[in-house]
Amino acid sequence: MNNKQKYTVTAALPYANGPIHLGHVAGVYLPADIFVRFLKHKQHDVAFISGSDEHGAAITLRAKKEGITPQAIVDKYNKIISDSFEKFDIQFDIFDRTTTATHKETAQDFFKVLNDKGAFTQKTTEQYFDEEHQQFLADRYISGECPKCGNPGAYGDQCEKCGSALSPTDLVNPVSTLSGKTPVLKETSHWFLPMERHxxxxxxxxxxxxxxxxVQHDPKKWRNQVLGQCLSWIDGGLHPRAMTRDLDWGIPVPVEGADGKVLYVWLDAPIGYISATKDWAKANNKDWKDYWTGDRKLVHFIGKDNIVFHAIIFPILLKEHGEFILPDNVPASEFLNLExxxxxxxxxxxxxxxxxLERHPEKVDELKYTLTSIAPESKDSEFTWVDFQSRVNNELADVLGNFVNRALVLTNKYYDGVVPALGELTAEDQKVIDAMKEVPSKVEExxxxxxxxxxQSEVMALARIGNRYLAETEPWKVIKTDPKRVETILNLSLQIVANLSILFDPFIPGTSAKLRGFLNMEAFKWEQTGSIELLPAGTKTNKPSILFPKIDDEFIExxxxxxAASQKENESIEEVEAEDEKVVAPQKEDIQFDEFLKMDIRVGKILSAKKVKKADKLLELxxxxGLDQRTIVSGIAKQFDAEEIIGKKVSVLMNLPPRKLRGVTSNGMILMAEDDKGNLNFIAPGEDMEVGAEIR
Structure with missing residues (x-):
């Protein structure tokens, strides 16, 4: 492999309309990070680029749902996402944003170049329009039945169940996500990319x-699902796709006659890779063009739902522009399922x-190792907490941790922590050495x-070899009869540990650093792997600590x-109470007036409020x-901040039986009004009403 080969590696821009989950991590960000760490160990010139995608209808939908501005939404989730990556030790060269001035300029210039070259066609078409809200509906503002797989929750641009890219008019029984009503078709003009030309x-x-x-690429290195989906699309016939949208949030279309129109997010977003590279290059005194032109491999790590955009649409745009390289590979992953x-x-x-990470900041590498072990590279896979426990206990703790601990503890016990000299080698030793020398080339390929x-499995196989070597040679027994033999056994064992400390570095870097700390290895190079001279005799090692504490059943439960609780939090507070206590059911039948009189409703005043731990929707009030000061749990945390409701007068249903919600006993209910969109407001008594006054 040419060590001078240059790489630009991108990881899909996450939408800044919510946090990221383990499915995103396993399919995109962790494999990309591992690949880049490896490239840097091999001394490749590489840039690792990502950032948050902060435009598009998904952002405005979230903003409407939370009752705040789109800018506030992207600021909130950009911080959550970028902080998560930092704490999980995903080492981008830059994690940028598509709301920067550089990105706006880059995206608009890109559009103008293509427009001037005649890459677009402008035409008037009918587009769905919400009469109640008086606005055209972008793709994500429309949902309906997927015409290809029948999924009833497909969006106007994509079915997330089967991965098909769609147009809004493809949907069966479309509805507006704003009003919930059937939209009408109305004429509007847009710029289209005539993909059929390509x-x-x-x-x-x-x-x-x-x-x-x-620059040529090797299609044999492309994953089957990527080749299959691309060729299916192309052979099925490509169609024009609108590159602009009627929205008030996004990059304005930079040509005359485009008032009120923004760039389509799948034109805007991938250009974010280029604008991010510009900002990173400027900050590091580099030329950004070196990373998007010439003899360089461009690699996009994505999920399978983004294949068409990165392997068909973006390449068309890049080629039409004329100044950029096309992807060398698009290693798209399948989906990770959960329990x-x-x-x-x-x-x-x-x-x-x-x-x-908030719950388990000390268990970063445990999660990295598990997610890589089940990475959905070629087919869907599944994460379960039982499997997580098994991999930590049986592989990280019992294989890697056990081997490292025994090798170092015995060295401390017999040689005061000093690496003993390598003596005469047996056939058994040579077999281990030969296996160790083969691992680096296998891992690299x-x-x-x-x-x-x-x-990663190949690296763990080396730890298994080491574990088995110690178990079979039994130095704790041989020390009594042949102490010189033990010197060789422990020297080779420590050389294996040293090799593991480098080979595992792309996968579980925190653990690898600990191993090097145990061995007093201050400097290392990837090219040294496979050697039995990584750790010179006479090196003073340090006493090891436990690498991986066992995961107990209580942790998993x-x-x-x-x-399970997250599902209940996703329901209304009444549903939560019904499921938790099995006593409060939805009201369906008429009641008698005498029954209504039994309800004791009074004016109350909120003295304090705080969020219930691990419950996104619940506030403890x-x-x-007037009769007492009581604790009431209310499912209003999504609509109200705790600080803003302190001192507010509310209507309290007093005589509900106590019930426990997420470990907190609630003694009553705050009465709320809810509209058809799920918005809540207090049924508030007049400000002149005294606390304790009865409501009849």
Whole structure:
């Protein structure tokens, strides 16, 4: 492999309309980080680029839902996402944003170049329009039934179930996500990318990896699902796709006659890779063009739902522009499922990375190792907490941790921590040495071919070899009869540990650093791997600590409870109470007036408020009812900040039986009004009403 080969590696820009979950991490960001760490160990010139995608209808939808501005939404989630990556030790060269001045300028210039070259066609078409809200509906403002797989929750641009790219008019029984009503068709003018013009060269480029004037790629290294989806699209016939939208949030279309129109997010977003590179290059005294032109490999790590955008649409745009390289590879992953079901942000069926890190900041490498072990590279896979426990206990603790601990503890016990000299080698020793020498080349070949899960498995196989070597040679017994033999056994064992400290570095870098700390290895190079001279005899090692504490059943049960609780938090407070206590059911039948009189409703005043731990929707309130000061749990945390409701007078249903919600006993209910969009407001008594006054 040419060590001078240059790489620009991108990881899909996450939408800044919510946090990231383990499915995103396993499919995109962790494999990309591992690949880049490896490239840097091999001394490649590489830039690792990502950032938050901060435009598009998904952002405005979230803003409407939370009742704040789109800018406030992207500021909030950009921080959550970027902090999560930092704490999880994903080392981008830059994690940028698509709301920067550099990005706006870059995206508009890109559009103008293509427009001047005649890459677009402008035409008037009918587009869905919401009469109640008096606005055209961008793709994500429309949902309906997917015409290809029947998924009833497909969006106007994509079905997230089958991965098909769609147009709004493709949907069966479309509805507006704003009003919930059937939209009407109304004329509007947009700029379209006539993708059908590009079918011939795209087919040749994807299938053969060759194209005149374009750096060649090896299609054999492309994953089958990527090739299959691309060729299916091309062979099925490409169609024009609008590159502009009627929205008030996004990059304004920089030509006359485009008032009120912004760039389509899938034109805007991938250009974010280029604008981010510009900002990074400027800050590091580099020329950004070096990373997007010439003899350089461009690699996009994405999920399978983004294949068409990165392997068809973006390449068309890059080629039409004329100054940029096309992707060398698009290693798209399949989906990671969770405990027998798909990850779902709408149903809150997810393990959110930032929440995991808040609970377990000391267990970063445990999660990295597990997610890489089950990486959905070629088919869907599944994360379960039981499997997480098994991999930590049986592999990280019992294999890697056990081997490292025994090798170092015995060295401390017999040689005061000093690496003994290598003596005469037996056939058994030579077999171990030969296996150790083979591992680096196997790992390198797999990583260069984007088989990251297998590469990690090869490194762990070396730890298994070491573990088995110690178990079979039994130095704790041999020390009594042949102490010189033990010197060789422990020297080789420590050389294996030293090799593991380098080979594991792309995968579990925190653990690798600990290993080097145990061995007093201050400097290292990847090229040294496979050597039995990594650790010179006479080196003073340090006493080891436990690398991986075992995961007990209580840990797993708690995580399962948190996941189950997240489903209840996603329901109304009444549903939560009904499921938790099985006593409050939805009211369906008429009641008698005498029954209504039994309800004791009074004016209360909120004295304090705070969020209930691990419950996104619940606030714990201390309420003065006139009769007493009581704790009431209310499911209003999504609509109200705790600080803003202190001192507010509310209507309190007093005589509900106490019930426990997320470990907090609630003694009553705050009465709320809810509209058809799920917005809540207090049923508030007049300000002149005294606390304790009865409401009849």
């Amino acid at each position: 079918e011939d060269w795209l087919r040749e480029w994807v299938k053969e990896g060759k194209l005149e004037g374009i 027998g079901d798909k990850f779902s942000t709408s149903r809150n069926w997810a393990v959110w990375l930032h929440e995991y 797999l990583l260069y071919n984007y088989k990251i899960r297998e590469a 708690k995580e399962k409870e948190i996941l 201390l309420v003065d009812t």
